[in-house]
Amino acid sequence: MDSALIRPAKINHVVFCDLKNPSDTEAFIEDCNTYLASIDGVVSYWCGVHAEYGRSTVDSAYDVGLYVGFNSDEDYENYVIDPKHVYLVDKWKPQFDSLRIFDVLDEPNIGDLTQNGDLQ
Numbered sequence: 001m002d003s004a005l006i007r008p009a010k011i012n013h014v015v016f017c018d019l020k021n022p023s024d025t026e027a028f029i030e031d032c033n034t035y036l037a038s039i040d041g042v043v044s045y046w047c048g049v050h051a052e053y054g055r056s057t058v059d060s061a062y063d064v065g066l067y068v069g070f071n072s073d074e075d076y077e078n079y080v081i082d083p084k085h086v087y088l089v090d091k092w093k094p095q096f097d098s099l100r101i102f103d104v105l106d107e108p109n110i111g112d113l114t115q116n117g118d119l120q
Contacts, residue, residue, distance in 0.1 A: 008044035009069025011076050012104040016062035018097040025049060025063050028092060032066050035084040041075030042068055062100070076103075 019025060032047040047066040070076040079085055 007106055009071055010106055011070040011073070012106060013068045013070070013076065013079075014102040014104065015066050016100040017064045017066070018061070018099070019063045020095055020097045022063050024095055028064055028095070031088055031092065032064070035088045036066070036068055039068075039079050039082045039084055041070055041072070041078055043071050043075075044069035 017028070019028060029047050029049075036042065036047070037045040045066075045068050047064065049064060050060045050062065052060065068079065070079065
């Protein structure tokens with residue numbers, strides 16, 4: 001891998017949301033931008049909609065995708081319980097048709113992981 005590439009975060013939290021009412025997309029994105037991006041410990045962030053480039057292999061089955069990056073387990077754990085995150089989830093949870101959530105560890109020394117996923 002090219003060492004000049006930007007690696008925005010060690011822990012990458014990616015969420016794909018299907019809303020019960022897709023017309024709520026803009027309001028949901030606005031709330032995500034307001035509440036999530038400003039949480040202490042967030043080092044990278046984006047939120048948006050599917051970009052259509054005519055590729056049949058790209059999954060477009062979501063209304064909003066968002067990404068939040070952290071550099072430590074503690075920052076991620078604090079994010080989960082932060083009042084802004086809790087408020088956003090509580091406010092929007094009734095509006096979700098489904099969520100797909102992925103946590104991706106960008107750890108160059110992946111062989112140092114224990115069996116339960118924690119770093120040694």
